[in-house]
Amino acid sequence: MDKIILFFRTTKKRYLLGIFIVIFVFTVYWVSGSGVPDIASTEVKYGEFITDIRTTGELQAHKNTVITVxxxxxxxxxxxxxxxxxxxxxxxxxxxxxxTGEFEKQLEQKKNEMKNAEAEYQSLLANQESNMAQLKASLETQRYSHRQAEINLAQMKYEAQMKREQKEIEMKKADIALKQAEEKIKAQKIIDEADRKKAELKIKHAKLEVEKIEKLIKSxxxxxxxxxxxxxxxxxxxxxxxxxxxxxxxxxxQGIISIPDLSIMQVKTKVNEVDISKVEKGQDVIIRLDSHPDAVYYGNVTEIANLARSEGRNDSKVKVFDVIVTIKESDKKLKPGMSATCQIITERIKNVLYIPLQSVFEKDGKTVVYVMNPGPEKRVVELGPKNSNYVVIKKGLKKGERVTLRDPTLRLEEIGKSPKQKIKKQPVNNNNFPDGIIIFND
Structure with a gap:
């Protein structure tokens, strides 16, 4: 009987010890990784909510002078x-x-042609002058003969009829010879004028060729x-x-050099055809440089392409629209070709509640969040518009409440099956941005 009593007493002690060990292990686990203190949470935000479209692009100058050949x-x-x-x-x-080697050779050739043309012109003028002098001398001779014939005819006034007629014939011949000499000079002047113009045109053409080559060399x-x-x-x-x-x-x-005016810079970006209907000219844009992630710039949508284009290869099924964003600030850091990220503000909703997307879960076909009260308490919510990081809560939450940033049930459900879940880096509001615009701290 004593042995039986001793057995039950020993069994009871073992049972109590087992319960104590289980409670101890559960308490340690609760404190170390699965309890309330380890669950990251964030406060429900209230204010202006912004929906946006995130795109990437490349900086370019608003005014760009391209130097071409x-x-x-x-x-x-x-x-x-x-x-x-x-x-x-x-x-x-x-x-x-x-x-300019080839042009220099052409220039020397054209200069020689111009010199030859000028020499030919001077020779032409000399020949014309000599020829005209001979014609004028012949004209004077004919005038003298004509005058002599007039005198001879006058002296024949009282001579026999036959002699007078002979002198009249001579007089007519003198008239004809004088007129021919005068007409020959007139005709020669016309010919000489034409020859001079032809020679002058040849000189002018040669000079133009020289000037053309000189201009090419200069260019x-x-x-x-x-x-x-x-x-x-x-x-x-x-x-x-x-x-x-x-x-x-x-x-x-062909363009060989660009000289951008850095006083006004732009971002050339692209928007998917699915989202382009949300983009309008004048919308505010927040720009960040990949090379200077801490620098924030502001701009506006100034141009939207009328036609879509293929993204990447011409046969790509993905269609995008080119969008130009003009940056308001001027900064020496902004250089053409730099990569940039654009946050195009498509809508501003005032006086709403919103929480991070990572705080929203699907449970049994319902949208839920976990409210800290003081531990995580599941609550069904109704969602509104969302952006890249946050979502509007229409129903189910109050201003100032705190929601978890991860599913608190995953630890218990997955214990022994997967390593400890890492919490996504918490986005925080930057003072330079209105509520709802999120900048991740480095």
Whole structure:
């Protein structure tokens, strides 16, 4: 009997010890990773809620002067000197020098042609002057003969009829000879004038050719038409599109250098065809540079493409619309080609409650959150509009309440099956942004 009593007493002690161990283990687990103190939470926000569209793009200047190969070039010329990319230039500063060797040869040839034309013209004038002098001398001789014939005819007034008629014939011959001499001079003057004009045109054409070549040579040296930053353009080469360099022979009319005006910068971005109906000109935009994530800039949508284009390859089924965002601020950090993220503000809703998206869960077909009271308490809510980080709560929550940032039931349900769940980095409001615009701290 004593043995039986001892057995029951020992069994009771073991049972109590087991209960104590279970309570101890549960308490340690509750405090260390599954209890209320370890559940991150956030306060329900109240104020203006903003819906947005997040896009990526590239900076470009509002005004951009593109330097092209002169179209006067009949063939491609080699670049022999080039200003360094990234240089800040003033109006009139050197940019590009093309090879002028071929033009120099043409210029020498055209100058020789001009000199020959001028020499021929001078020779023509001398010949015309000599010929005209002979014609004028002949005219004077004919005038003298004509006057002599008049005198002879007058002396025949009282002579026999036959002699008078002979003198009259001589007089008529003198008249004809004088008129012919006069007409010959007139005709020769017309011929000489035409020959001079022809020679003058030849000289003029030669001079124009010389001036044309000189202009081409001058255009081989390109200077900055406006102040700004030098940015090399990409041209097609043996290995594909690459930035222009010394030794290249770009086509005429091809862009080789851009000089953007950095005083007004823009972001060229794209919006999916699904969201483009939400985008309008004038909408506020918040811009952040990938290279300077702490810097925040503000702008507006200023241009929206009328037609969609394929994203990436031409046969891509994804369609996007190009959108231009003009930045309000001017900053030396803003350079063409830099990557940027745009937050296009599509709607502002005043005086609403909103919480992080990560605080909302689906349970048994219902949308729920876990309210700290003081531990997590499940509550059904009705959702409103949402953005990339937050969602509006129409019903189910009050201002000032706190909701969990993760599902508090996952730890208990998944214990022994998965490692401890990591809580997503908590987004916080930045003073530079209105409520609802979220900036993640680094």
């Amino acid at each position: 002169p179209r006067e070039f009949r063939r491609s010329l080699q670049i022999i000197k080039l200003v360094e990319e990234g240089s800040i230039v003033k109006k009139g500063d050197f940019l590009v020098q093309f090879d 081989c040296t390109i200077t900055a038409p406006t102040p700004g930053l030098v940015v090399y353009e990409k041209i097609w080469g043996p290995t594909g599109r690459q930035k222009v360099k010394v030794g290249d022979t770009p086509w005429r009319g």
